[in-house]
Each structure stands twice: as structure tokens, then as C-alpha cells.
Amino acid sequence: MDGYHVALVIHLLTLVAAGSVSAIVHLAESRGSRAATIGEAVPWHRISGSAARFFPIIIVLLFASGSYMVTAGGGWSWSTGWIDAGIVACVLLLGVGGYIGTRARRAGLELKQLASQPGGAAAAPPAHDPLISTLSWANTGLAMSVVVVMTLKPALTDSLGTLVAGMAIGVAYSLTRSRGTAVSGETAAG
Numbered sequence: 001m002d003g004y005h006v007a008l009v010i011h012l013l014t015l016v017a018a019g020s021v022s023a024i025v026h027l028a029e030s031r032g033s034r035a036a037t038i039g040e041a042v043p044w045h046r047i048s049g050s051a052a053r054f055f056p057i058i059i060v061l062l063f064a065s066g067s068y069m070v071t072a073g074g075g076w077s078w079s080t081g082w083i084d085a086g087i088v089a090c091v092l093l094l095g096v097g098g099y100i101g102t103r104a105r106r107a108g109l110e111l112k113q114l115a116s117q118p119g120g121a122a123a124a125p126p127a128h129d130p131l132i133s134t135l136s137w138a139n140t141g142l143a144m145s146v147v148v149v150m151t152l153k154p155a156l157t158d159s160l161g162t163l164v165a166g167m168a169i170g171v172a173y174s175l176t177r178s179r180g181t182a183v184s185g186e187t188a189a190g
Helices: 003-033 038-052 054-071 081-116 130-152 156-189
Strands: none
Touching (some): 003 038, 003 054, 003 130, 038 054, 038 081, 054 081, 081 130
């Protein structure tokens, strides 16, 4: 097996890893947002934070393996539209992921502080931050659209349009989930 194919395997494995970590983060975020007490929310928040730490590593590996394939003679150049869109996606994934991580760390510190107070673990958790959920699903939609772009290899405008569509689908999904949670919560309360 030559270097190009090793890089391709690494590239594909990073996509599998990203999907796996996303699933863990989304599950933990969903369970944590439904927690009745701070004591129930803290472990889910810890799981989400632990899993999310892998994203920067995954994105760097994805970019590095893709870069190697471009320079190793995959028949493409750095000015190819879908490659440029992939670079834009990596930057967006890192930027949005960093912002999510910063907000989530603050929320985690707040949960730990509240849990350490007398009776704090049994108290109701603070309201869930819908922006974290929305951006998280937008990033998932973006990552899935990157797979489409890398598979179909369209021109730059079509590639960027696909990325925007993927993010929009992620945001729309997040909004329908948050409305569904609010409606089911109202039903349970009423």
C-alpha cells in the first residue's frame, strides 16, 4: 500500500471517528438537557465534554490526510473548488466547535459550582443553552455535507452551496427537536 492509500484510509477513519464522537455528544447533550436535577445533568455534561475534546484532533487529521492526498498526486490541485470548500469547512468546524466548547465549559463550571452547594445536586438544573445545541447540529450538518462534497467533487459554488445546505439542515433539525421537547414538556406538565 502506498502513501496515498494510507492517507485515504486515515481520511476515511477520521470521518468515522467524527460521526462516532458526534453521536456521543448529541446523546449526552440530549440526556443532559432532559435531566431533572443537577446531579443527573453533571455526568452527561462530563461525557459530552470528554468526547468533544477529540474534535480538534479529528479535524487536524482530516485536513492533514486530505492535504497529503492533494500533494501526493491524486490528480487535484489546491485551486479545485471542492478542495477549497473542504478547507472552508475545516475552518468553520474548528471555529464553531471552539465556540461551542467555550460555552459548554462555562456551563459545566456553573453546574459543578451549583452541585457543590448544599442540596445543589438535587436542585433543578439551569435552563439548557439552545445555542449550543443549534450550533452542534449545524456542525453535524456541515460535516455530513463535506462527505457529499468530497464524494461528488462539484465546482466551488455548488460545493459551498452544499455546505450551506448541510448547515441549514442541521439548524432546522435542532429547531424541530427543541420545539418537540418544549411541546412534550408542556404536555407532561399540563
